[in-house]
Amino acid sequence: MHILIIEDNADIIANLYGYLEPLGYTLDVARHGKAGVLCATTSFHDAIVLDLSLPGMDGVEVCRVLRQEYQLTTPILMLTARDTEQDKVTGFAVGADDYLVKPYSLPELDARLKALVRRARNEHVQAVLTFDELQLDSSLLRVSRAGQVLDLTPTGYKILTALMRAAPKLLTREELAREVWGDEPPDSDALRTHIHSLRRVLDKPFTYPMLLTLPGTGYRLMSSDEAKTVP
Incomplete structure (x- = not known):
């Protein structure tokens, strides 16, 4: 699968590469919100991993722009340290498909990404x-x-x-x-x-x-x- 990571934390990026690439993922990275929007709208990805705390344009605004202005349907998984109910409601309201709170399990991230892509392709419901x-x-x-x-x-x-x-x-x-x-x-x-x-x-x-x-x-x-x- 081809995944776009929109994240500015170098350690988190390194961990994602270290875990996901051996599983066969191809990863692109954007380190701030505007770069994430550009990459998401000019290249094909199976899913997007989006951090909420980004410089310049935060993850909520990135998600809103992708969904409302570009009508992008690529599944979006939000990664964030914000764990309040209102944070999650806001994320889903602007178009996120799933939400994972830091610190998170990398195997769980892998499973959630695969589930999002299956759902987007209707693989699990349409024989x-x-x-x-x-x-x-x-x-x-x-x-x-x-x-x-x-x-x-x-x-x-x-x-x-x-x-x-x-x-x-x-x-x-x-x-x-x-x-x-x-x-x-x-x-x-x-x-x-x-x-x-x-x-x-x-x-x-x-x-x-x-x-x-x-x-x-x-x-x-x-x-x-x-x-x-x-x-």
Whole structure:
């Protein structure tokens, strides 16, 4: 998972790196609030670890700006020494998803981050994803369109799963690559090749395309109602 840490305490940053990196996390760090906002809104992250006591712009304001001004949906876990009920209420009110009080257990932090990401991806509640004519049953690894079973490659299945979770919203190429290959994505030609193969199975046998490419940006799925409005 790719995590953004917005924290100004060097010792805490070192502890997080020392514990999380061996578990396979990729970490970015911003040491003050404005840098955190910039990093969060210009790069993809699976979750954000946000300290409340930051120089310049505190964590509450950072969270408010990300949620209200940028409409960022990335899960946010607040780390703070403030443990009053009102502090927690304020954090949740501006858009935090979870709250961990210092001193905290690193294994608990790891577990909470994983739970937040699972929740954001709907992995723990949706065995069957549905979008328009598409149905994906993750328990059977079965995908169908208009009742016709699609023969997808393993990578094609991962790509379509990510697109269906986001549908009808767009996934950037970077976001899609991370969903499929984690923190070691191949070059962009590999993604284009897999998209081409997926489109051949997903769209070619049917009357309208569902997989759309926005050149230079990313990919998304289109519904039948939207397809009727496309010349």
